[in-house]
Amino acid sequence: MKKIAVLTSGGDAPGMNAAIRAVVRAAVYYNIEIVGITRGFAGLIKGELIEMEASTVGDIVHKGGTMLKTARSEEFKTEEGRKKAYEILRENGVEGLVVIGGDGSFAGAQKLSEMGINTIGIPGTIDNDLAYTEYTIGFDTAVNTVLDAVTKIRDTSSSHEKATIIEVMGRNCGDIALHAGLAGGAESIILPEAQLGIEDIAKKLKQGKERGKLHHIIMLAEGSGIASQLQEEILEKAGVNARVTVLGFIQRGGDPTSFDRIIASKMGVNAVELLLKNESNKVVGIKDNKIFNMDITEALNMKKPFDNHMYKLTEILSV
Numbered sequence: 001m002k003k004i005a006v007l008t009s010g011g012d013a014p015g016m017n018a019a020i021r022a023v024v025r026a027a028v029y030y031n032i033e034i035v036g037i038t039r040g041f042a043g044l045i046k047g048e049l050i051e052m053e054a055s056t057v058g059d060i061v062h063k064g065g066t067m068l069k070t071a072r073s074e075e076f077k078t079e080e081g082r083k084k085a086y087e088i089l090r091e092n093g094v095e096g097l098v099v100i101g102g103d104g105s106f107a108g109a110q111k112l113s114e115m116g117i118n119t120i121g122i123p124g125t126i127d128n129d130l131a132y133t134e135y136t137i138g139f140d141t142a143v144n145t146v147l148d149a150v151t152k153i154r155d156t157s158s159s160h161e162k163a164t165i166i167e168v169m170g171r172n173c174g175d176i177a178l179h180a181g182l183a184g185g186a187e188s189i190i191l192p193e194a195q196l197g198i199e200d201i202a203k204k205l206k207q208g209k210e211r212g213k214l215h216h217i218i219m220l221a222e223g224s225g226i227a228s229q230l231q232e233e234i235l236e237k238a239g240v241n242a243r244v245t246v247l248g249f250i251q252r253g254g255d256p257t258s259f260d261r262i263i264a265s266k267m268g269v270n271a272v273e274l275l276l277k278n279e280s281n282k283v284v285g286i287k288d289n290k291i292f293n294m295d296i297t298e299a300l301n302m303k304k305p306f307d308n309h310m311y312k313l314t315e316i317l318s319v
């Protein structure tokens with residue numbers, strides 16, 4: 001393997017820069033040429049390749065976002081689009097590609113691997129929705145960003161003795177809501193994996209009031225509903241006028257936590273080492289604090305188990 005490339009694709013996630021840095025520096029360390037592709041698969045189709053060296057990735061380990069930019073490409077989903085991408089890589093002598101992104105990006109990597117480009121995926125998404133790995137890069141930072149917001153909202157909720165619905169990201173996965181909800185002491189947590197009925201929320205609101213609670217934080221994962229609708233239902237069924245905060249894109253930004261920087265660094269180096277061993281169609285993950293890799297197809301077919309124990313904890317702790 002003489003020349004490899006790296007790209008970020010899909011929604012950005014804090015720690016992607018640390019992963020790019022690790023890929024580039026590992027390539028330099030192992031004496032292979034490295035190019036960056038800007039704007040993900042969309043940029044690849046347009047031939048947006050930039051030469052990279054150790055200094056290109058200086059001063060980015062601590063920064064959110066992705067220096068390579070990112071995009072969601074419809075064209076790459078077509079056979080014609082992928083053919084263009086394949087030809088660009090071949091014309092430029094790129095034999096291996098590291099794709100940093102989520103499941104859609106991995107599906108793209110899998111297709112390129114079938115066409116003969118060695119590909120390795122690194123999980124970069126705030127959603128933590130990939131079943132094969134315990135953590136994805138960006139999740140820890142997003143949870144801490146949400147937690148910071150919950151802590152601040154809790155102050156004003158207590159002062160005004162109000163219930164607050166906080167809607168968070170995660171697509172169809174409730175991990176951001178569950179983790180930030182547990183850490184932030186939310187009273188009710190509504191997840192795609194565990195839909196709490198309006199009656200349960202009303203009961204909790206009543207219980208809380210009776211025992212003198214000043215606030216009631218309701219964490220709502222975006223995959224299980226819309227905050228404004230829930231607000232109406234709560235007013236109708238429980239007679240409580242809850243406030244709403246939709247955290248939105250603030251969750252995708254910010255300096256990555258040490259955890260995200262560390263897993264990004266480990267995964268980036270591991271991805272390059274796999275390419276050096278001529279491996280392809282693999283994804284890198286972390287389990288029990290150990291970096292491992294597995295077949296992309298197998299990883300994409302896995303179903304993410306729901307952490308029932310953690311959910312139960314939130315119930316116990318919010319009595």
Ligand code: F6P
Pocket residue numbers: 011102125126127169170171222252
């Ligand atoms: O996958 C990351 C994520 O931030 C999800 O949590 C959210 O549903 C989605 O991306 C938003 O996507 P877009 O950037 O296309 O609006």
